[in-house]
Amino acid sequence: SRYRVKVATLCRQAVAWALKLVRGKVCVRRTHAFVFSQCTHGKVDSILETFDLYAKTHPSLCIGPEIGEALDEVVRRVSPSRVLELGMHCGYTSVRLLRLLPPAGRLITVELDPLTAELGEEIILVAGFKHSQFQVLTSSSAEAISTLHLNIEPNSQTSEGFSLVLMDHDPQQYLPDLLALEREELLCPSGCSVLLINRSQRAEGLRETLDHIRARADFYFVKTELQFMVEVFYQREITV
Numbered sequence: 449s450r451y452r453v454k455v456a457t458l459c460r461q462a463v464a465w466a467l468k469l470v471r472g473k474v475c476v477r478r479t480h481a482f483v484f485s486q487c488t489h490g491k492v493d494s495i496l497e498t499f500d501l502y503a504k505t506h507p508s509l510c511i512g513p514e515i516g517e518a519l520d521e522v523v524r525r526v527s528p529s530r531v532l533e534l535g536m537h538c539g540y541t542s543v544r545l546l547r548l549l550p551p552a553g554r555l556i557t558v559e560l561d562p563l564t565a566e567l568g569e570e571i572i573l574v575a576g577f578k579h580s581q582f583q584v585l586t587s588s589s590a591e592a593i594s595t596l597h598l599n600i601e602p603n604s605q606t607s608e609g610f611s612l613v614l615m616d617h618d619p620q621q622y623l624p625d626l627l628a629l630e631r632e633e634l635l636c637p638s639g640c641s642v643l644l645i646n647r648s649q650r651a652e653g654l655r656e657t658l659d660h661i662r663a664r665a666d667f668y669f670v671k672t673e674l675q676f677m678v679e680v681f682y683q684r685e686i687t688v
């Protein structure tokens with residue numbers, strides 16, 4: 449019976465893999481429609497589970513539960529009051545982030561494609577989050593970063609800037625965006641974790657970013673390097 453269970457699992461995985469192959473490219477509308485119609489509105493866990501269910505049989509860009517848990521661990525540890533996400537897509541990671549933020553926490557999320565941004569924002573609202581907790585900027589990461597200081601209200605409890613940045617947009621943009629965030633003084637000087645999602649072992653952009661970080665040991669260090677995610681820590685001011 450043990451072998452029967454194993455064979456059944458393998459068959460299920462083979463069918464799911466074949467379905468993904470047949471269904472071809474990632475479709476934002478289809479992802480949104482599935483999640484919107486199948487999840488329980490207002491229940492964050494149901495939304496994440498529905499995304500994961502969809503990804504079993506359809507091509508998906510969502511990070512999924514495995515990288516998601518590594519992300520959760522960082523969010524719980526950092527407990528950031530301000531988070532910046534570059535590459536919102538359909539809102540999977542935005543919902544994951546928002547559910548772990550402290551009550552006064554706020555997320556700014558950036559998405560280049562207007563339709564994706566609209567559909568992703570709807571999913572965040574369906575999850576039950578309010579516009580007082582998050583803001584979607586529909587633009588390229590570079591444009592967004594150059595205007596971000598206008599979107600951050602001073603917070604008396606923390607130093608200014610983001611204490612967590614998630615980059616999952618375009619690895620070629622990771623380094624220029626990191627440099628721009630530093631230049632614009634948007635990284636919290638007392639400490640900011642920058643998470644770089646690595647979807648391809650051949651991502652040249654990620655390698656360049658890490659080379660830069662290693663050469664800037666005065667302000668940066670690589671805190672953890674997992675196969676799919678690298679955590680870089682930035683600090684300008686030493687806290688006592």
Ligand SMILES: C[S@@+](CC[C@H](N)C(=O)[O-])C[C@H]1O[C@@H](n2cnc3c(N)ncnc32)[C@H](O)[C@@H]1O
Binds near residue numbers: 535559587588
């Ligand atoms: C891999 S997906 C993000 C997936 C998301 N983190 C999740 O797990 O649900 C990348 C997204 O970044 C967007 N994107 C690509 N380049 C961008 C850029 N330069 N600025 C902003 N968004 C960008 C794409 O349109 C796409 O929706």
